[in-house]
Amino acid sequence: MASPAPAPPAASSSAAGSAPPPRIGLAGLATMGQNLALNIAEKGFPISVYNRTAAKVDATVSRAEAEGALPVLGHRDPRGFVLSLSRPRTVVLLVQAGRAVDATIDALVPYLDAGDAIVDGGNEWYQNTERRIEEAAARGILYLGMGVSGGEEGARNGPSLMPGGHVDAYNNIRDILEKAAAQTEDGACVTFVGPGGAGNFVKMVHNGIEYGDMQLIAEAYDVLRRVGGLSNSEIANVFAEWNQGELESFLVEITADIFTVADPLDGSGGGGLVDKILDKTGMKGTGKWTVQQAAELAIAAPTIAASLDGRYLSGLKEERVAAAGVLEAEGMPSGLLETINVDKKMLVDRVRQALYASKICSYAQGMNLLRAKSVEKGWNLNLAELARIWKGGCIIRAKFLDRIKKAYDRNPELANLIVDREFAREMVQRQNAWRWVVARAVEAGISTPGMSASLSYFDTYRCSRLPANLIQAQRDLFGAHTYERIDRPGSFHTEWTKLARKSNGAAI
Numbered sequence: 001m002a003s004p005a006p007a008p009p010a011a012s013s014s015a016a017g018s019a020p021p022p023r024i025g026l027a028g029l030a031t032m033g034q035n036l037a038l039n040i041a042e043k044g045f046p047i048s049v050y051n052r053t054a055a056k057v058d059a060t061v062s063r064a065e066a067e068g069a070l071p072v073l074g075h076r077d078p079r080g081f082v083l084s085l086s087r088p089r090t091v092v093l094l095v096q097a098g099r100a101v102d103a104t105i106d107a108l109v110p111y112l113d114a115g116d117a118i119v120d121g122g123n124e125w126y127q128n129t130e131r132r133i134e135e136a137a138a139r140g141i142l143y144l145g146m147g148v149s150g151g152e153e154g155a156r157n158g159p160s161l162m163p164g165g166h167v168d169a170y171n172n173i174r175d176i177l178e179k180a181a182a183q184t185e186d187g188a189c190v191t192f193v194g195p196g197g198a199g200n201f202v203k204m205v206h207n208g209i210e211y212g213d214m215q216l217i218a219e220a221y222d223v224l225r226r227v228g229g230l231s232n233s234e235i236a237n238v239f240a241e242w243n244q245g246e247l248e249s250f251l252v253e254i255t256a257d258i259f260t261v262a263d264p265l266d267g268s269g270g271g272g273l274v275d276k277i278l279d280k281t282g283m284k285g286t287g288k289w290t291v292q293q294a295a296e297l298a299i300a301a302p303t304i305a306a307s308l309d310g311r312y313l314s315g316l317k318e319e320r321v322a323a324a325g326v327l328e329a330e331g332m333p334s335g336l337l338e339t340i341n342v343d344k345k346m347l348v349d350r351v352r353q354a355l356y357a358s359k360i361c362s363y364a365q366g367m368n369l370l371r372a373k374s375v376e377k378g379w380n381l382n383l384a385e386l387a388r389i390w391k392g393g394c395i396i397r398a399k400f401l402d403r404i405k406k407a408y409d410r411n412p413e414l415a416n417l418i419v420d421r422e423f424a425r426e427m428v429q430r431q432n433a434w435r436w437v438v439a440r441a442v443e444a445g446i447s448t449p450g451m452s453a454s455l456s457y458f459d460t461y462r463c464s465r466l467p468a469n470l471i472q473a474q475r476d477l478f479g480a481h482t483y484e485r486i487d488r489p490g491s492f493h494t495e496w497t498k499l500a501r502k503s504n505g506a507a508i
Contacts, residue, residue: 021086022046022073024173026094027104029056033094035156036121036148036180038063041070043179048073050081082111089116090173094148097124105132114140117169121148123286126197126204133165133196142169147193147203149394150182158182160394161190162206162386164199164379182393186405189389194379201293201373202386205366208290208304210396211283212362213251215307215450220355221255223437226446227340228347232259232272238348246356249398281311290369297372300460301365302453303358310449337445353433358454360427363404364417365457384408418461427458 025048026037033049034056040047041064049072051057057074064072075081082089089112095104101120108118118136120129120143129145136143147162148155161181163170170177170192181190193199224230224238236259243252263271287308294301313320328334367383374381387405391397407420417423438455441448460466475481477496485492 020046022048022071022084023086024048024090024092024176025050025081025085026092027051027078027081027108028093028095029053029060030094031152032121032148032155034060034063035152036092036094036159037072038067038070039156039158039180040176041072042068043176045176045179046071046073048075048081048084050075050078078107079111082108087113087116088172089113090119090169091117092119092121092146094121097122098128101128101132105136109139109141112139112141115142117142117144117166117172119144119146119163119169119173120200121146123147123203123207123284124200125289126200129165129197129200137166142166142172144169145197145200147199147206149203149206149390149396151395154182154393154395158189158393160389160392160397162193162199162202162389163190164193164195164197164202167192167195181389182397184388184392186388186391186402189392189394191382191385191389193386194374194381196377196379198374198377198379198381202370202381204286204289204293205370206390206394206396207286208294208301208369209362209366210251211287211290211307211311212303212365212450213249213359213396215310216303216355216358216362216454217251217255218310219441219448219451220351222446223351223441223448224348226336227342227440227444228344230344230348232274234344236260242352242355245352246400247352247359247398250395251398278317279314280317281314283308283311287311290366293373294365294369297369297376299365299369299372300457301369302457303362303450304365306449306453310447333445338443340440340444342440350433350437353430354437354451357427357430357434357458358451359398360400360417360423361454361457362450367404367408367417382408382412384412416461418458431458 022045024040024045026033027050029037029049029051037047037049037060049057049060054076057076061072061074064070073084075084082091085091091108091112093101093104095101101122101124105118118141120132124145126145129143133143144163144165146164148159149162150159154160158181161177163177177190178188181188183189193202221235224235230238236256239252239256239259243249243256258274259272261273263273263276287304291301291305291308294304324334370381370383370386373379384405387401387408391401391405403422404417407417407423408414411420414420418427434451434455438448438452441451472481472483473496476483476493480493482491482493484490
């Protein structure tokens with residue numbers, strides 16, 4: 001267990017010397033870690049920081065001094081870092097998920113006492129968090145897995161925080177987190193999500209929704225550009241206008257900004273930087289985890305899955321270029337398959353409606369996945385509260401999250417956002433424009449996997465009679481899997497091939 005001997009900091013800002021001993025420390029001083037530490041310090045809470053690389057400790061302390069003499073104490077060894085904190089200690093980790101987390105914990109645990117807490121703020125697989133909760137509990141140490149969304153800017157100025165695990169660990173620093181989190185009219189964008197790996201799982205699904213959102217926005221851009229012939233400046237204006245209405249959101253806002261940026265390497269100053277970016281999308285794994293979990297829990301998430309497939313296909317740049325050449329040689333046009341003559345204003349309005357309806361489907365899929373996992377694990381997730389803390393700070397923050405919150409407030413057992421009265425009305429009102437956009441994209445040969453998947457999801461969910469009866473008959477024929485009837489209870493099996501041959505023979 002830890003020695004009570006104090007350990008002086010290796011470096012500290014001028015304000016840190018007169019501050020009381022910190023209650024909280026942060027290990028891992030890449031940009032996110034630095035920014036969150038400075039955020040906490042700026043809110044009036046002294047904080048100790050540590051990193052294996054001494055230069056990052058010094059850089060963080062220098063930033064603290066430059067940004068207002070914030071109370072930050074820098075440490076270059078784990079013992080001094082831990083012992084600088086007042087008990088019960090809380091150590092936040094912002095290091096790469098996986099082995100680096102375990103290695104950092106191993107370096108810190110020898111100096112922690114029973115009742116102290118570890119908070120992992122990375123994008124960690126939820127089962128790793130549940131394993132670490134058990135390992136920490138064996139030493140009397142509390143543990144939280146806390147999703148942090150908002151990127152570098154959010155970490156510095158106020159992120160959305162999704163802590164889950166041991167509630168006492170949360171309560172120890174609740175006041176700190178509520179001050180550091182983004183603020184909206186409904187309060188701080190943080191809440192105790194639930195036990196176990198709930199916090200990490202919620203952040204994972206948040207990222208899955210983010211994948212869908214980004215894919216849908218990219219498709220809207222592609223249709224505006226290729227069907228309507230809109231220039232970058234026109235597209236920037238469209239997204240800026242959309243951000244003043246029902247589509248108001250962080251992602252729509254930054255999309256408008258992106259289209260205003262000229263290529264700094266273009267001497268003429270006339271080229272847009274976005275046009276020079278290679279069309280290959282990166283990823284870190286949370287979207288894949290979301291789709292895998294949806295499959296394991298039998299939750300349909302086609303919009304999110306389509307966005308993941310889109311990223312996979314984008315990575316096949318060389319194959320796509322080669323395929324275009326092969327198919328063009330066989331007569332496939334290199335451009336649009338069909339020219340769509342449409343007024344720009346009408347196109348913009350219809351794409352707006354299609355984007356809005358598709359986004360609702362993406363959020364509906366994510367919320368249903370959260371509910372299913374909550375039931376499986378007994379987490380008792382509050383979907384309205386999750387929508388509330390996503391209203392500020394995070395990447396998927398959007399105006400309609402307030403209405404999603406209200407939908408779950410009205411009915412916590414709501415089966416799907418699509419059948420909430422308000423959203424149902426809006427989906428019906430927008431479906432004609434939505435169908436028009438998808439149909440025109442298909443005719444023109446423009447790939448819109450996210451919008452198409454969302455529309456198919458909507459049409460499938462609203463259909464009271466699907467062709468699944470034929471699929472079940474096929475399964476019963478080749479595998480004797482049985483089937484249920486619509487006119488009487490029970491399970492049934494039919495000798496389909498025998499009866500078919502008999503029927504065919506009789507017909508002859």
